[in-house]
Amino acid sequence: MPDEKHEIQPEPNGVFDRRKFFVKLGLGSLSIAAAGTAVFAYQFLSPNVLYEPSPVVNAGKPESYPLDSVTLDVNSGIYLIRAKEGFFSLGAVCTHLGCLTTWKPELGIIACPCHGSKFQRNGEKIEGPAPKPLPWLRTWLSDDGDLMVDRSTTIRPMEFLRV
């Protein structure tokens, strides 16, 4: 019996026998293969190209927005606000769990229908579970004189666009 022989004559400590070598080789290759599979799975599950709408939105001519008005564009999820100091735009997506907020003209606040967060017209949080104020989005005038908003770029609050 080979096993008995193996027990009778144990290898000296620190010496690698053939069986141990192949076990380590096998386990090592399996671990490398498993790690590789995990990396490939992660890459496969993360799309490289997204067919999502562009973050840059054309909000039209500044004249179409009356003074002291708050306009929600539900398709792009932004507010375009014309205050006395100038234009600015806010992300309309609630910072809590991503619901679309809405402007309440009778109260003069922005409110979220999902969990009751409330914001001031400048995006500052009044109350509710929302952890952060609504972000100010980069807003500029295009060469054609249209208001442009980049939803992917936030700016510091109170940076108004004067037209």
Added chain:
Amino acid sequence: MANSINQYFGQLRDTRVWRSVFRGGTGSSTLRRSLAIQQNVFLHLFSTKVRTRMLSFSATWYLGTLTLGTFLILVITGILLMLYYHPSVPQAYADTKDLQFVVSSGLFLRNLHRWSAHAMVFLVFAHMFKVFYRGAYRPPREFNWVIGIVLLLITLLLSYTGYLLPWDQLAYWAITVGSNIASAVPVFGGKIHFMLLGGNLVNANALLRFYVLHCMILPLSAIFFIAIHFWRIRKDGGLYAHQSEPATLKRLAAARGEQ
């Protein structure tokens, strides 16, 4: 009459074809009946012998069996609904409406799927509470409790992924909120959110991913864990009946009376 039917089945069981399928052989001896269970791919998960008190209604309220029943209804109605449903943004909502108003029996199948889903979630929780309050989770059944928790999570994920498929306002915002909850996970939250939706928004990729999860990945995992769950009942000593069950008390009283 009854005799001739029995004779007919007796002859049928002796045919070569029958014997090639059911190898346990014929007869009603304990051995033959045990073999009939053991040698059937579906029945071998279950015990060959069960105490009648464990089968009494009060022991389990049949909650696990009822859960399996709703799961089977959901699999059958779900497969039928898949024949008319396209998981694409322009079609998903229209297909759901068609199922309700155009397809013959579509309304019935969709409602059956929906109500069975509600019933399954209710029954899973009821089953869990029954097991908990009767102490049926205690050794040697503690691992089966863990399998049960996995099945509870799969049930909830099935409900969640199925919720997006009608592609209406309720579905859209529920999945928006739910996937944003996933992004609250420390460090990896954003990545999990991105991978779950296949993008940054609840969009075509998200609909397709939820469809595949709902119709393939989660049901297959559920079947896998249900098989382990049932097999463990047998391995852990059968169904659990508490000593205070009426059926048990009756038996004990009868036994005392005999002595």
